[in-house]
Amino acid sequence: MSNTLSYIIQINENFDKVNSSFNKFQTNVHTGIDKVQKQLNGLRLNNLIQNISSAADGLTAMNDPGIKLSTSLYDLSAITGVTGSKLKEIEGYARENAKTFGGAAADSAESYKLILSQLSPEIGKVPIALKAMGKEASITSKLMGGDTVAATNVLTTAMNQYQVSLADPIKASKEMAKMNNVMAASAKEGSAELPQIAQALEQSGLAAKTANVSFEETNAFIQVLDKNGKKGAEGGVALRNVMATLAQGRFLPKDVKAELTSAGVNINKLTDNSISLSERLKPLKSIMTDQALVTKLFGKENSNAAIAMIAGINEAERLTTAVSGTNSAYEQAAIIMEAPSEKNKQLQAQIDDFKISLFNGSNGLLAYTNILGNTARDFSNLMPIFQGAGTIISTVTSATKLQALWTGTVSGATAVWTGIQTAFNTVMAMNPIIWVVIGIMALAAAIVWVVSKTEGWGNAWKHTVTGAKLLFTAYVETVKAQFNTMVNGIMIGIDKIQIAWYKFKNMAGLGDSKANSAEISKLNSDVEARKESIKAGYKKAASTAVAAGMEFKAAYDSVKWKKESKTDDAGIADAGTIPGAASKGGAGSSGGGSASAKKSNEAVATGGTKHNYITITIKELNGLKDVVISGKDAANKAGSEVADELLRILAMATTATG
Incomplete structure (x- = not known):
């Protein structure tokens, strides 16, 4: 009768559950990062773009009336040769006409330009006559739905077809007024x-x-x-x-x-x-x-x-x-101009006149801020593309690093796992049940061996999380650096314009030379400070990215094979000792063990009253169960739970064998 106690250890491993838990954890991490990124895009980037766009629109709105009027006046000057005080007088009439009839001062100037080009440029040399003709065009435009150009064409056509003399511009303007009333009355009748x-x-x-x-x-x-x-x-x-x-x-x-x-x-x-x-x-x-x-x-x-x-x-x-x-034209126009919409046009014309004053007061510099504002809008509109490109680059970089980390971690175990799988396949091919059981035991032993031979997973996880945080921070710092570049770039442009202005003042002898030079020095200092700010932003982003890379490398280096500890022979347990049996030479033992233990073993081996098999069932690998893995002690906790489970079952085996 055999004194050997045979163990059949059955390991039911739920790998699907482990994978599911890990995948769920991974998905939650990615989802969390996606949410943060979406919040950044939605709350910060979009608001930033909207604010820049609004600022650009505001600059355009402030600049528009002045630059349009200025352009029309330069065209008028090119046609007539009128410059200086007379051109300024014409500008005043255009602004006054706009406030009286509503509409843009530039439209009044365009009307003047048409009158001069279609009748005679010489009229421009008598601004008061040009003003009177422009007034007639504005009155006629009220009868034509506000179309000043069409109204001017009607009047100039009548003047040209009837060959009205332009030798006396003031007299010609009176003839235009007469024709205007005739045509208005004709259309009415x-x-x-x-x-x-x-x-x-x-x-x-x-x-x-x-x-x-x-x-x-x-x-x-x-x-x-x-x-x-x-x-x-x-x-x-x-x-x-x-x-x-x-x-x-x-x-x-x-x-x-x-x-x-x-x-x-x-x-x-x-x-x-x-x-x-x-x-x-x-x-x-x-x-x-x-x-x-x-x-x-x-x-x-x-x-x-x-x-x-x-x-x-x-x-x-x-x-x-x-x-x-x-006076039919005047009477009809007066009635039309009582409409609320016309009153609104007159109010808008007064606001636009104020904007023109600001434009003139800045000596046209407002036009440059308009260009800079629109340029800022263009860059801000491209920011989502920059962001997308940055996301792709950072994603590829992160994926590459993580892949390298994983490959490095498991590469040492590849040969072991291959050997295990080969042994398992061989056992399965042999078919006898006993060998299947032995193969499963060997597979379980190999798994335990791999886990026991590697260390540093806690540190690897800590470095990986830190690296991920730093990588995300580097991405945010890059976006901030891009925005800082755009803003400071605009401000540098404005500073350069101001520097040019003060240099011009020095050259032209305008203002105090020392004060001008001081302003130039201050502005140059501001430009250099803005340049340094741009450099610092990108330097911070780069240093953060390098730190993230170092953390990932540290994570890779953290997982190592355990070194075999050197102990005395006295510290090594007898590998042949059966759980629950007394050690050789132990207290109360004889050379072959106690008689009661032998008896129990014999009873178990020969099919006595006790079971001759012990089933060890581990339903959740490493104690992962349904608990969400988190924190730096996750690996230690999982290992201790498995150890506790094995000790409990082995204790049951000791009891079963007496």
């Missing part, structure tokens, strides 16, 4: 609006002037033709052709003259420029029913227009009287 009147005048104005047809009567017949379907330019062409036919007089075809004379029409009256166009057309009323003669006289293209004009003589006379000597 008839069906053609101001744009259509201007189009018709482009085609017929010069002919009417040559035929000595008054501006008022020309407008009247434009309205008559418009009502009969001849609108805009088409009506102007028709009016011009009818007047051209009448002007032929004695040069009309003989057969036509004979027919007209037979109908009682006085040919000479048709060409009499001393009477109105209506009076010239009246003799033709007698042939209105003779379609053939009307067509022969005016041609197929113009016969309908001629009939409309002859039939509308009474209406034309009424309209001529209605549009003469009125």
Whole structure:
């Protein structure tokens, strides 16, 4: 009968649960970092970008009225050659006009520029006349939905077509005012609006002037033709052709003259420029029913227009009287300007005028701050891209370092694990149950051996966490350094502009030379300080990144194989001792152990009343259970729990064997 006690140790290891716990921990760490990064992006970066964008918009809004007016005035100066005090006078009129009628001072200056380019640059030499013409354009624009350019074109077209003399600019401005009221009254009384009147005048104005047809009567017949379907330019062409036919007089075809004379029409009256166009057309009323003669006289293209004009003589006379000597344009504009929207425009014009004063007061330097502000906005808009690039670089770098750490940690154990797996596969191939049990025991022993032969995991984890914190800090410091570069870059630009200004003052002999030099010295000092601030920001980010790298290296170096401790032979337990059995030479022992122990062993081995197997079940590797791993004592805690579990089971084995 054998005295050997056989142990069957069954290890049920839940590796899935271990992996799940670790994966859950890893996911929580990544999620936490992602949340921090999102908060940084959402609360800091976006707010930063918004603030920079708002500042840029504010600078643009402050700068806009002044720079636009300045640009228009320089264009005006280029056209007219007007400079100095007269150009300044024109600027004052433009600003005053804007406050009176609402709108931008630059629009008033643009109106002046159109007047000068379309009429005569010489008007610019008489600013008061230019002011009066600009006022007429602003009044007309109120009747045209605020379109100052279109209104100016209407007025200049009328002036040019009727060849108004510009030798006396002040007198010409009064003629423009008269024409303005005539066209406004015409649009009010008839069906053609101001744009259509201007189009018709482009085609017929010069002919009417040559035929000595008054501006008022020309407008009247434009309205008559418009009502009969001849609108805009088409009506102007028709009016011009009818007047051209009448002007032929004695040069009309003989057969036509004979027919007209037979109908009682006085040919000479048709060409009499001393009477109105209506009076010239009246003799033709007698042939209105003779379609053939009307067509022969005016041609197929113009016969309908001629009939409309002859039939509308009474209406034309009424309209001529209605549009003469009125202030219709002023009256209509006054009504329109009572609207709340117009009041708002006038208020805005006053605010813009204040901004122009600031622009002028800074000698145009506000324009440079506008450019710098917009440049800051451009850089801030690119910051998410910089951030993304930084994230990619830091992620790749971190991944590489972590991979190196892990590879270095487990590389020493690779051969051991390979040997274990090979042995296990061999055991499984042999199939007998006893060898399977032995193989499992060998695998368990190897696992315990690997764990027992390595050390330093606590320090490795501590260095890894510290390195991760430093790496994140380095990333934040990089973002801060980028922003610091942008802000200080803008400020350096402003300082440089100021330095140039004080240098110019010294060169031009403006102000106190010592004070100017002191300001230049101070500004140069500020520039150097800003440069140093930029360098310091990147230096701090770099040093933090280096420190993070050192922590990861320390983590890698922390995990080592344990050195075998040297002890006396007396300190080494007998490897053949069975748990629960007395040691050789121990108290109360004989050479072969106690008789009761032998008896119990024999009973167990031969199938006595006690079990001949002991099952050791470890359901959670290293005591990981469902507890979240955290803190520097996690590894020690896990190891102690496994040790406690094994001791408890081995104690049970001792009891079982007596």
